Amino acid sequence: MATPDQAGADMRKPTGQTLFLAAVVVVSSVVAGYLLFTQPGHSGRQAGEKSRLTLEDIDFNGRRAYGYLEQLCALGPRPTGSEAMSRQQQLLIEHFQKLGGQITRQAFQFRHPVTGQPVIGTNLLVTWHPQSRERVLLVAHYDTRPFPDRDPQNPRGTFVGANDGASGTALLMELAHDFSQFQSRKWPGQLGVDFLLVDAEEFVFDDRQPYFLGSEFFAGQYAKNPPPYRYRWGIVLDMVADADLQIYQERNSLLWRDTRPLVEALWQTAADLGVREFVPRPKHEIRDDHLPLRNVARIPTCDVIDFDYPPWHTQDDVPARCSALSLAKVGWVVRTWLQQAR
Numbered sequence: 001m002a003t004p005d006q007a008g009a010d011m012r013k014p015t016g017q018t019l020f021l022a023a024v025v026v027v028s029s030v031v032a033g034y035l036l037f038t039q040p041g042h043s044g045r046q047a048g049e050k051s052r053l054t055l056e057d058i059d060f061n062g063r064r065a066y067g068y069l070e071q072l073c074a075l076g077p078r079p080t081g082s083e084a085m086s087r088q089q090q091l092l093i094e095h096f097q098k099l100g101g102q103i104t105r106q107a108f109q110f111r112h113p114v115t116g117q118p119v120i121g122t123n124l125l126v127t128w129h130p131q132s133r134e135r136v137l138l139v140a141h142y143d144t145r146p147f148p149d150r151d152p153q154n155p156r157g158t159f160v161g162a163n164d165g166a167s168g169t170a171l172l173m174e175l176a177h178d179f180s181q182f183q184s185r186k187w188p189g190q191l192g193v194d195f196l197l198v199d200a201e202e203f204v205f206d207d208r209q210p211y212f213l214g215s216e217f218f219a220g221q222y223a224k225n226p227p228p229y230r231y232r233w234g235i236v237l238d239m240v241a242d243a244d245l246q247i248y249q250e251r252n253s254l255l256w257r258d259t260r261p262l263v264e265a266l267w268q269t270a271a272d273l274g275v276r277e278f279v280p281r282p283k284h285e286i287r288d289d290h291l292p293l294r295n296v297a298r299i300p301t302c303d304v305i306d307f308d309y310p311p312w313h314t315q316d317d318v319p320a321r322c323s324a325l326s327l328a329k330v331g332w333v334v335r336t337w338l339q340q341a342r
Contacts, residue, residue, distance in 0.1 A: 050245075051276040055325055060335060062328025065174035069241060069327070070319045072142075072166040077159055079146045080203040081119045088142065092124060092197065095173055099180035101126040101195070108217040110200065113209040121199035123214045126172075128179040132192025136341060137234040137299060138175070138334070139289055140168025141201030141214065150313035157315045162322050164312060167241035169197060171331050178335055189339045191232060198289055215289035219297035233262050233341065234301030236290045240330040241322035242306045247330070248283035253290060253302035255282075262302050269337045275329045283307075304330070 055062050071091070075084045093103050106123040124142075144161035151157055160166075172195045179193065198214030222231075240247070249267060253259045270278030284307045293301040306326075311317040 049276055049279070051274050051329070053274060053325075053329065055328055058325075058328040058332050060328045060332040061174055061177070062324035062326075062331065064177075065170050065327040065331060066241070066319070066322065066324035068170035068173040069162060069166045069322060072169060073160040073162050073319055077146070078142070078144045078161070078165065080121050080143045080200040085143065085199075089122060089124065092142070092169070092173070096124075096126045096176055096195070099176045101128055101176060101179070102130060103127075106218060106221070108200075108213070110213055113203070114205050119200075119203070121203075121214055121217075123199055123218050124195075124197040125218075126176070126195035126197070128193045128195075130192065133229040134190070135192040135194055135229050135231050136338060137194050137196055137231045137293070137301070138172060139196045139198060139215070139234060139236045139293065139301070140172055140238065141165060141199070141289060142169045142197040143199050143201055143203060143214075145202045145313060146205060148313055148315045148317070151315045154315060159313070159315065160318060162317050162319045163239045163241050163306075163309055164317055165201075167239060167322060167327065168237035171237055171240060171327055171334075172197070174327070174331055175335060189341055191338070191341050192229070193338060194231075201289060211287070212289055212292055216292040216296065219292040219295075219299075222297040222299070231297075231299040234290070234293050234299040235262070235266070235334065236288055236293070236301060236303045236305070237330070237334070238288055238303065238305040239309055239312075240304060240306060241326050242309045243321060243323040243326060244308075245277040245306055245323070245326040245329060246279060246308055247277055247304060247306050248279045249281060250288075250290075250303040250305060251282045251285035256294065256300070258300040259290075259294065259302045262300060265341075266302070266304070266333065266337050269340070270333045273332060273336060275333055277326070277329055278333060304334075 075088055078084045078088050104125040108121050109118050112119050144165045145159050147156050148159040149155045200213035202211055249263050253263050267278050267280045288303045290301040290303040293299045311321050
């Protein structure tokens with residue numbers, strides 16, 4: 001998640017940071033304040049903005065979603081092409097098929113950025129009520145980064161990606177229960193729904209290597225070989241389980257004319273439900289899977305991401321730093337919006 005011209009910068013830094021760093025000699029005090037504001041772990045949010053909702057107040061099973069998060073993390077690191085990734089794929093396919101989802105595997109090949117050997121990535125597309133020709137695409141990456149490269153103690157240690165990888169996947173696993181109950185009767189929403197689990201989102205070993213390989217492949221195929229339906233909207237769910245949840249409006253998603261209505265509708269849904277952790281103002285400009293989906297596939301796609309997460313890309317990104325309540329809040333907002341989407 002970064003601009004290509006950020007040589008040596010981490011791909012998950014906000015893209016606007018480059019301009020500030022370029023002016024460091026002239027306005028160093030401004031830069032220092034900006035960096036404090038934009039690095040993971042510094043929310044910039046006033047105290048008291050959290051909602052007082054409990055799990056019992058929310059019509060979404062956050063406890064079960066958190067259990068799925070733990071189940072995925074128990075597999076260990078799940079980088080593209082690994083044995084643990086294969087086990088995760090089988091687990092997910094069985095889970096969604098059991099609940100009535102139709103699974104499509106989308107395989108693609110790329111070269112390992114270090115060894116040069118071929119690597120096979122696999123996107124999973126889960127389709128619900130396929131008769132609908134107007135659809136919504138819910139997206140999460142389900143691979144983990146090969147190493148916790150930002151860890152101050154052991155940047156080549158173990159990275160299980162509880163929030164960064166497992167959280168969005170676990171939320172979709174829980175949402176599947178809602179769609180399952182509508183297989184024998186009409187889904188109350190007007191739009192069909194697909195889940196897209198993208199592989200090789202961050203199969204990188206340094207910042208010169210490409211990100212978002214799975215979503216770029218999916219977007220390219222969608223553009224070259226249009227299916228007999230169209231995605232009216234897309235939502236990327238990334239890092240949505242932080243125990244200190246705070247989801248600001250991603251700047252690209254808010255500024256693009258075709259995605260702004262989606263952002264406004266999602267955050268209004270959160271406000272209507274009393275989920276104050278959806279903060280209705282922009283903060284970070286982030287490169288994520290929404291970019292190829294919107295710019296290549298032309299699907300208006302926004303990024304729902306809690307970037308202010310201290311354990312980001314460290315060994316501390318474990319289930320204990322995540323929350324069933326946070327998953328419940330995000331899942332409740334997304335499902336409610338889906339039922340109202342037009």
